[in-house]
Amino acid sequence: MIQAPVRTKEDTIEIRVEEPLVMLQPNLMVPAIRVTQNTEIQLETAWLQSVVEYSVPSEFADRLSVTKSGLVQTKSIAGPAAVVVRRTDLPDNETSLLPVTISAVHSLDVLILTKLELSTSTPLMHLPVGIRIVLKVVFRDSRGRELSAPSNNKISYRPHRFDLTEIVASNANSTLTITLKSAGETVLKIWDSAAPSLNVFIRLSAVEMLYQSARKPTVSDIICFTSPLAGTSRWLSNGNHIEWLDVERGFARLTHPGTAHVTVKVGGQRLTTTYIVLHPIFSWSLAPCVSFTRQQYKSDCRRFIAEMN
Numbered sequence: 001m002i003q004a005p006v007r008t009k010e011d012t013i014e015i016r017v018e019e020p021l022v023m024l025q026p027n028l029m030v031p032a033i034r035v036t037q038n039t040e041i042q043l044e045t046a047w048l049q050s051v052v053e054y055s056v057p058s059e060f061a062d063r064l065s066v067t068k069s070g071l072v073q074t075k076s077i078a079g080p081a082a083v084v085v086r087r088t089d090l091p092d093n094e095t096s097l098l099p100v101t102i103s104a105v106h107s108l109d110v111l112i113l114t115k116l117e118l119s120t121s122t123p124l125m126h127l128p129v130g131i132r133i134v135l136k137v138v139f140r141d142s143r144g145r146e147l148s149a150p151s152n153n154k155i156s157y158r159p160h161r162f163d164l165t166e167i168v169a170s171n172a173n174s175t176l177t178i179t180l181k182s183a184g185e186t187v188l189k190i191w192d193s194a195a196p197s198l199n200v201f202i203r204l205s206a207v208e209m210l211y212q213s214a215r216k217p218t219v220s221d222i223i224c225f226t227s228p229l230a231g232t233s234r235w236l237s238n239g240n241h242i243e244w245l246d247v248e249r250g251f252a253r254l255t256h257p258g259t260a261h262v263t264v265k266v267g268g269q270r271l272t273t274t275y276i277v278l279h280p281i282f283s284w285s286l287a288p289c290v291s292f293t294r295q296q297y298k299s300d301c302r303r304f305i306a307e308m309n
Helices: 294-308
Strands: 033-036 040-042 052-055 064-066 071-074 079-087 094-103 107-112 132-140 155-159 165-170 175-180 184-192 195-207 222-224 233-237 242-246 251-254 258-260 262-266 269-272 276-278
Touching (some): 107 184, 155 165, 165 184, 175 195
Parallel strands (some): 033 094
Antiparallel strands (some): 040 071, 052 079, 079 094, 132 175, 155 184, 165 175, 184 195, 222 251, 242 251, 258 276, 262 269
């Protein structure tokens, strides 16, 4: 038997790391405003706008313009430029030069602004139902640098399942506040309407994490609900199916059969379960008799009371 030769396919990619412009003497960063082509951005300083005047050096007039009030209008030519900022209410010439870089949009990026503190060291493979996260959509140039005020780029978004999420958009759709309402998985597409090839896909997967036992909850059970997030918590539920023994640590007794909706407020979040079905007791059975010594009984009681306190 003749075996076919094994073919190994290879590819390479060149990664270039560039240091930002930094002055070593004196030791300071050199700031720069990075904007896209054919866009507008309003400049504002810590000084009163009425005493500030803006202008563009003549050598950069083909790349951008600026009004006296600081409204910058970039043109179609990319490259470096500058804006002159002058304070008019002082006798000396208080003038500064702001570097401006005009670049084409190369890619979309999504930043997660929400910080989550977990109750355990195990990373979450899914997000808990009810969690609210905030995403920021940014544009980057060919070097990966974030661009400001891309007003000529229109951000659109669409989840492939609308029943699992609630999305509130702001700042021209560049900020998305997403609440995961139900368990399941959806893919969120974010793209530039003016250039649909600029897009990014985000998978959002949510599961219920407050009651993770495989055992069916039954009336008279004492349950310790758990939160995946750390912080001061407060537990609550609808109806009279659950009696809370400790609303801060999630200790509860199931009192009536039916369905209950459990919620915990923790770390600025409001995590929920869709529903918990509480089953009635259909039969009783006696477990094998286990003998305890008096000392064992006292020890177990003290441990139980200590855990409850």
